[in-house]
Amino acid sequence: MTTATVTPETEVQDDHVYALTELEIQADESCAEEFGPSRLQRGLGLFFFFMVIVFFSWMFSSMESYLTDASKMPMSALIIQGEREYVSDDDIRAVLLQKPTIDNYFSVNVDDIQAKIESLPWVYHASVRKSWPDLLRVYIQEQPVVAIWNDSQLLNEDGIVFDADVNMAPESLVKLYSPDDRIKQALVKYNEFNQLLQLNDYQIMTITVNLRNAITVVLRNGIMLRLGREDALSRIQRYIDYVAVLDKEKIAYIDLRYDTGFSVGWKNDNKE
Template identity: 30%
Template sequence: MSRAAALPLAEQPMDVRLMNGVASGVFVLAGAALAAAALMWLVRAPLFTIRGIEIDGDLGRNSVNTIRANAMPRLKGNFFSLDLQQGREAFEAVPWVRNAVVRRVWPDRLAVRLEEHRPAAVWQGEDGNDRLVNTHGELFDANVGDVEDDGLPVFSGPDEEAATVLAMYAKLQPVFKPLDAELSELHLSHRGSWSVELDNGATLELGRGSDDEVLARAARFVRTVPEVTARWRAPLEYADLRHTDGYAVRLRGVTTKTKTTN
């Protein structure tokens, strides 16, 4: 008895080809559904719940337990479903954390590397709330009481100019060294006028202009004011450097205007 040969696909009746096509489609859909179900099970399986967080990097201002307690409630999902961007934001919401790098460690852990803010100054906000300026010139919220013993200078000005104020502070510091005085406060007005307070209590109005112009006025003042204080034998209390032909000073008990030459 001979076996019937299978007809080529093109020679099969239309209804047979249609049934075969439908069957193939059903198999594909069933396979996709099974794969999706398996994926959903994998995503939700307790086996892959985040069970540990390894933290390293800067830990000077926070303990590991504090960081975990602050960040963990913000983490959503398991090993597979956790959004690493949201995880990074959760750790960066912890006080003193400037930057966080979060990565997965198979099968149920996260590894987190932290960079903390390094405070450079206290920022007096116009709303009455003090914040801090880090070494990158960025404002951040933290407990100012944590740095009361750090001897940080005090800055103020428009919030968006924090980096500008920090840069000017770095330029002015060496200028006042010959007076054996440190800048304890630096202020920038909305009109762009600079003023400083020294750690000996003296207040100086530096005025407006480019950085070079402000630094030149300050350097001229530092170079000549010792002669004034020595002449009158009185400590400096206030100086206004905004005059074109010199500066006005107020000594304790004495007021005068001094002309200077470049």
């Protein structure tokens, strides 16, 4: 009968295999410590990185200080463009000299300058551009004024009221009278009436829209047209069709607030 036994040699062999594996692991750790960065090296790397950041921050700050120094790159030339009748060069210069003044090419804020110029009453739109190395170019578009509103303010073609010297406006401007909430309505009526009347050689002097939306038109020949609240355009056409048979020099007003026909008020006569 054969009996299997475990000899000491077998146990020695197993222990020997385990011992070799542990040595290999220790050797790998030793190599990693030998070739990996030391604490001193890592510290020097972080210090160098920090110094690079400090250097570039200082360089950026110095460059910014240099570029925004008014004595280094001053704005010394100005070009003003655009057809102008009411906005003078002195008006623009006065705006540019307001605080903060324009000193340096890089520090000038064109959006801020544009807003300041557009705050001038007669300026409808402004465009501001910088040109290297010292030129500021300003383009001006004046208000497209179309009427005098309530004798005190001016009205542009967009129906926007602006404050400017009414005495500077052309004498040919129509005068519109209306409540505050009927400004655009009055302008629309003026454009409709004016197109029709100009085709027949008539010019409007004033248009009044009252609180009840009743409309009165005064022509430059002195005749007042009372149009009422409805069918104003067709009533003007009625005036054009029939006024030729009347003596316009003697007419004070024509009341067209009828479905058909009209009544006439004569100068120096209280009777119609």
